Amino acid sequence: MGINKRDEGKKVNSNINVTPMVDVMLVLLIIFMVITPMLNNKVNVDLPKADAAVVMEDANKEDAVTVAVTRDGRTFLGSDQVTVDDIGSKIAAKLENKTNKEVYFRGDSRANYGKIMDAVDGIRSAGVSQIGLLTEKTEK
CATH class of the missing domain: 1.20.5 (Single alpha-helices involved in coiled-coils or other helix-helix interfaces)
Incomplete structure (x- = not known):
């Protein structure tokens, strides 16, 4: 066995x-x-709605210069908070070596109009002639 x-x-x-x-x-x-x-739009802004919105593909690019004004009046350049007095010089520095000198503006629909105009004036002081106002298309 x-x-x-x-x-x-x-x-x-x-x-x-x-x-x-x-x-x-x-x-x-x-x-x-x-x-x-x-993650592209780091600043939360409720964009105004428009019927005749034109698609701006360049606004979604990573190197696009974007200015945002929130409902409480704070101004952002990209994701960094800036003052209205400094916005012109900072935009001029960002656009220094670019061929496309367009800045995209995201203003909250409930923001104070005066704060938005101060930001637009700061952008214009940097020598920018093309400002793309970003909106949302109205759904029909």
Whole structure:
């Protein structure tokens, strides 16, 4: 009579299963791809609605110069808060080496009109002749 002996300890599987890691990485990649376009407008502004809105594709570019005025009257150049007195010099510095000298303006629909005009005057003091006023298209 013989003894049956199992030699499972000698057959150790040393392969790494990377399938769960690849699944997690693909889900993270999809999440980042969906969220990244939403990060362009870092300042929350309720844009006014317009019927005859023209699409400005250049406003969504990463190097576009964007000025925003919030409802409480704060002025932002990109995502940095600036004063109305400094906005002209900072815009002039950003547009110094650019061929397209257009600035895109995002004004809150409930903002004080005087604050918006002060920001527009600051933009004009930088020598900018093209200001793109960003709005949302009215849904019909």
